[in-house]
Structures are given as C-alpha cells and as structure tokens.
Amino acid sequence: MLPEIKPIPLEVKRGPAEHVRRLQVINAAWKHFGDHGYEKTSVAALAKDIGVSSTYLYRFFDSKQSIGEAVCSEALAQIAKKLIAVQKGSGSSFQKIRDVFQTLLTNGYAMFLKDRQMHELVATAISHNWECVQNHREVIRSVLQSIIEQGRHAQAFERKTPIDEVVKGLFVAITPFANPLLLQQRNLEELEDAARAMSGLVLRSLAP
Amino acid sequence: MLPEIKPIPLEVKRGPAEHVRRLQVINAAWKHFGDHGYEKTSVAALAKDIGVSSTYLYRFFDSKQSIGEAVCSEALAQIAKKLIAVQKGSGSSFQKIRDVFQTLLTNGYAMFLKDRQMHELVATAISHNWECVQNHREVIRSVLQSIIEQGRHAQAFERKTPIDEVVKGLFVAITPFANPLLLQQRNLEELEDAARAMSGLVLRSLAP
Structure with missing residues (x-):
C-alpha cells in the first residue's frame, strides 16, 4: 500500500495540478x-x-x-526505488547482489502475498505483459548491470565473461524471487533459504 | 502422453495381474x-x-x-527417467549440467504447454504439494547431487563450497524451467535463451 491515502478533494477548483489529482485517483484506486x-x-x-x-x-x-496499469506501476515503482537504493548504496558489490535478492523477496512477499488483491493485479499485468511489467524488468536489468559494472571496476568480479551474458544469467536467477506466482508457492522461510542459496551460487559465478 | 493406450480388457478373468490393470486404468485416466x-x-x-x-x-x-496423483506420478516419472539418463550418461559433467536444464525445459514445455490439461493437473499437484511432486523434487535433487559429485571427482568442479549448499543453489536455479506456472509465461525461444544463460551462470559458479 502507498504510505497514506488522502481523501480526494472533489470540488477543488484550484489547488492540485492535474498530475497530483491523477496520483490521488491512483491512490484511491489502489485502496479500492x-x-x-x-x-x-x-x-x-x-x-x-x-x-x-x-x-x-x-x-x-x-x-x-x-x-x-497505473496502480501496478506505482506498486512496482516502490520496489524499483528500493532496488536503485541498493545499487547506489555504499556496500560492497558482493553485498549488493545479496541485497537485490533480499529486496525483491521481502518486498514482493509483503506486496503480493499479504495483499492478495495486489497479487491478482500483478499476475494479470504479467500474463498480459503490460507496459508497467516491461518497465520493471528494465529497471531490474539496469540495476543488475550497474552492480556488475561496479564489481568489475573494483576487481571484485571476474571480467572474462561478456557482461550481457552475466546480466542475462542474473536476470534469470532472480526470477523465482520476483514472480508473484512463484512466491505464493512457498513460505517466507523456504524462500529466504532459497534466496541465500541462489545469491551464494551467483556470487561464486561472479568471483574472479 | 504415454506412448500408447490400449483398450482395457474389461472381462479378463485371468491375464494381466493387478498392477498391470492398474497401469491400464492410469493410461485411460491420463487420456480422459x-x-x-x-x-x-x-x-x-x-x-x-x-x-x-x-x-x-x-x-x-x-x-x-x-x-x-497416479497420472501425475507417471507424467513426472517420464521426465525423471530422462534426467537419470543424463546423470548416468557418458558426457562431461559440464555437459550434463547443461543437459539437465535442457531436459527439464524441453519435456516440461512439451508436457505442460502442449497438453493444457496436464498442465492444470500438475499445477493442482504443486499447489497441494502432492506426494508425486515431493518425489519428483527428490529425484531432481539427487540427480543434481550425483552430477556435482561426478564433476568434483573428475576435478572439473570446485570443491571448496559444501556440496549441500551447491545442490541447494542448483535446485533453485532450475526452478524457472521445472515449474509449469513459469513455463507458461514465456515462449520456447525465450525459455531456451534463459536456460542457456542460467546454465552458463551455474557452470561459472562450479568452475574450480
């Protein structure tokens, strides 16, 4: 859920600009x-x-x-924002890889499983390949690419493998933790265990 | 589908033993x-x-x-048989890892996507965690473990990481290609591309 949902001022003649009103409608639709x-x-x-x-x-x-699409976009944007914070953070590239898995899992789990209706909306978005889903995939891909580049620059990661190939592999590796359909098949403990195992495997693959 | 479905001899007094009749019923149920x-x-x-x-x-x-459960068991057993053939085959351990991904993908795709009804049955089996699904997971886990052991023995794979951790990571890595819910979200070309990327990542993680 968005942090707070304010009542929409129905009769406001001046005041919020169009885009603010639009956001208020999205908030209200999200709640509905x-x-x-x-x-x-x-x-x-x-x-x-x-x-x-x-x-x-x-x-x-x-x-x-x-x-x-607008509600789904807002929901995914909240996860995207956290992923970008991980990428821009001050931790090591190793830690950032672990944090990407953890961020996807924790936020996806909270959003898609505690809120069954949001889960349903995102499942619809995925199965119809809505633009918000395509954009979210692009954000994830670009976050992964930046972290790999940082790690290569810091000589923490190997540089032999073409970076496109590495990013593609990582993108597949995060699938089980980013997809609401899979998240619902496991409990949080199993998923965290799986995320640790997967990020461990990924980090071994990235080692110089 | 099973290779051939013979009509059930209804009035046979002697002839097929109980377990053969049981198999005939499973065949017929599969078709139905x-x-x-x-x-x-x-x-x-x-x-x-x-x-x-x-x-x-x-x-x-x-x-x-x-x-x-019996039909689902038969269906999964056909995939299991092919995975065991990969494990027991004469290829290199590297090639066997690639073949596990390809076998899961090709057979899962054929079984779950071309045959929508079988897809539905297996989805039911997964969501209720039927015994046939648990057994199938055990087969996959044991095939992966044997291939890792072979590769370590041949000094093709690193030996520092505890083998349980490696097997667990690999088991998560195959998820996107073994789960009918995910298989249905992509076309075969995208899936094969993803499987190549993922097995590449896995092999880099296994390198000594």
Whole structure:
C-alpha cells in the first residue's frame, strides 16, 4: 500500500495540478482494488466508492486497464526505488547482489502475498505483459548491470565473461524471487533459504 | 502422453495381474484427463468413458485425487527417467549440467504447454504439494547431487563450497524451467535463451 491515502478533494477548483489529482485517483484506486480486487471492479463502482463521477475518472484514464496499469506501476515503482537504493548504496558489490535478492523477496512477499488483491493485479499485468511489467524488468536489468559494472571496476568480479551474458544469467536467477506466482508457492522461510542459496551460487559465478 | 493406450480388457478373468490393470486404468485416466481436464472430471464420468464401473476403479484408487496423483506420478516419472539418463550418461559433467536444464525445459514445455490439461493437473499437484511432486523434487535433487559429485571427482568442479549448499543453489536455479506456472509465461525461444544463460551462470559458479 502507498504510505497514506488522502481523501480526494472533489470540488477543488484550484489547488492540485492535474498530475497530483491523477496520483490521488491512483491512490484511491489502489485502496479500492485492495478491498475488492481488480478483476471484479468496474469503473462505475470505483468512481462511486471514491465519490467521483465516471466522467471524472475518464479525464485521467481511458479505461479500467489504464487505471490498473497505473496502480501496478506505482506498486512496482516502490520496489524499483528500493532496488536503485541498493545499487547506489555504499556496500560492497558482493553485498549488493545479496541485497537485490533480499529486496525483491521481502518486498514482493509483503506486496503480493499479504495483499492478495495486489497479487491478482500483478499476475494479470504479467500474463498480459503490460507496459508497467516491461518497465520493471528494465529497471531490474539496469540495476543488475550497474552492480556488475561496479564489481568489475573494483576487481571484485571476474571480467572474462561478456557482461550481457552475466546480466542475462542474473536476470534469470532472480526470477523465482520476483514472480508473484512463484512466491505464493512457498513460505517466507523456504524462500529466504532459497534466496541465500541462489545469491551464494551467483556470487561464486561472479568471483574472479 | 504415454506412448500408447490400449483398450482395457474389461472381462479378463485371468491375464494381466493387478498392477498391470492398474497401469491400464492410469493410461485411460491420463487420456480422459487430457480430453476433459482433471478438475472437471468425476470418477463416475471417468469410469463411464473408459467402459468400467466406478466400483472397478475404486478397486485400484480410493478417490479421484488418488487417480490424479497416479497420472501425475507417471507424467513426472517420464521426465525423471530422462534426467537419470543424463546423470548416468557418458558426457562431461559440464555437459550434463547443461543437459539437465535442457531436459527439464524441453519435456516440461512439451508436457505442460502442449497438453493444457496436464498442465492444470500438475499445477493442482504443486499447489497441494502432492506426494508425486515431493518425489519428483527428490529425484531432481539427487540427480543434481550425483552430477556435482561426478564433476568434483573428475576435478572439473570446485570443491571448496559444501556440496549441500551447491545442490541447494542448483535446485533453485532450475526452478524457472521445472515449474509449469513459469513455463507458461514465456515462449520456447525465450525459455531456451534463459536456460542457456542460467546454465552458463551455474557452470561459472562450479568452475574450480
């Protein structure tokens, strides 16, 4: 969930600019999907619940899917932000690799499993390959690439293997911890154990 | 699918022993689930379709789930057999690691994706953690362990890391290629590309 959801000022003539209002709609939709599920929600029901007209919603989003994509985008952006913080952090490249696995697992688990409805929305997004999912994959790929480059620069990682090949392998290695469908098949303890085993394997593969 | 499904001799007084008849029932159930799906099938409908009485089926299986487990077991046993053939083969340990990924992917893809109903049955088996799934995991784990031991013995693989840790990492690494839920999210070309990247990463991690 987003940190706080403020009531939407319905009749504000001035005040929040369009993009702020849009964010408020996304916040409210997030909460609504969280309570009722994305698939079962209609734009009319959503509008009614948050106290605006469907027409008002259509000022910002041209379809229910657009609202779903925006909510999904916000959800994934929160994970992306944490991954970028890991990449920019001051730890060793080794530690950063471990932290990427842990960050994906902890946040994915919290978001997709504690919040079943968000899990459903992201599963829909993945199976239809929504743009928010493609963008999220790109963020993960670029975070991995930067960490590998840092590690190579610091001579902590081997440099023989073409970096594209390394990044591709790492991207596959994080799959079991980034995919809500897989996260739901295991409990947190098993997943943390698996993430430790996988990051250990990855680090051995990166050693000079 | 099993190679051939022979009609069940209903009125045979002598002839096939119990376990042969049981296998014939499994074959027929496999075909029936393949046409109609496991979830939607009742024991009565299955019995009718294969021309026996429900009572006859209950001689071999105490519930629909038992039949499902038996079919699932047969399906997974076919993949297990191929994995064991890889492990016992004459190739290098490096090649065997690559072949494990390829075998899981090719057979899983053929079984779970071309045959949607079998996909559904195995997904049910995984989500309820049926015994056939647990056994299959054990086979995979033991194949991986044997290949690592062979590679260490031949000094092709490093020996510093505790073998349990290595096997655990490898077991996580094969997940994206062994799980029908993930297989369905990608096309075969993407999966083969991912399997090559992952086995490359694994082999770099195993290098002395």
